[in-house]
Amino acid sequence: MRIKVLYNENEGLLRIPAVLWTPHKRIVSDIVIDTGTPVTILNHTDAMLLNISRTKKAGLLRMGGNTYQSYIYNRFEIAFKNTEGKEVREQITIRIAKPKSNKIKELEKLDFFPNLMGLDFLNKGYKLVLDFKKKEFYLEK
């Protein structure tokens, strides 16, 4: 089973379209593959759109030169479309970064971070194929 990854050198990010679910709400969005992060991170904008409020305080996250307080949310699912046109759904515990203060600049900086698919997600049995020569980008399970 394969899930297509979208890549365009203009933007330079590997994105997968997905539907993000909590028990109360769903939104369509995308998630950027980041093998440099051990955990999967939901960005500030999507956390707001999903109205996620009840979270458990976790460790500090260092992103883009800034340190943020992270919160854990475990009632979260991601749905993808595989290359056969079927829905693939995975449950994953995510982290949400919040500023340590209410300064508007800190909030604005967080808006620029996309959702990040970390190694914890890939470790659910996925193979990541990135062939820039053949322009083939996909996850396989």
Next chain:
Amino acid sequence: MVNTIELIDSYARDLIWFQNNFLEIQSKFEGKIIAVKDKKVIGYSGNLKKLLKDLQEKGVDYSEILIKTIPSKGQITVL
């Protein structure tokens, strides 16, 4: 309610359009949050709450469209 596969298909079309036109979009909307539907920018603002309010007033369901914050020119996203 639109089903998951239809929602992903529609979003993927807009995401590909967004990626292909990223440099042009960035030159027009750097630092803003934009909403894209059917390969068109249907709204933008410097503030997410204001953008969501504008979309609601237009009768657009923000949970079913592409919403992206556009980094400034020369800003590279290092994750």
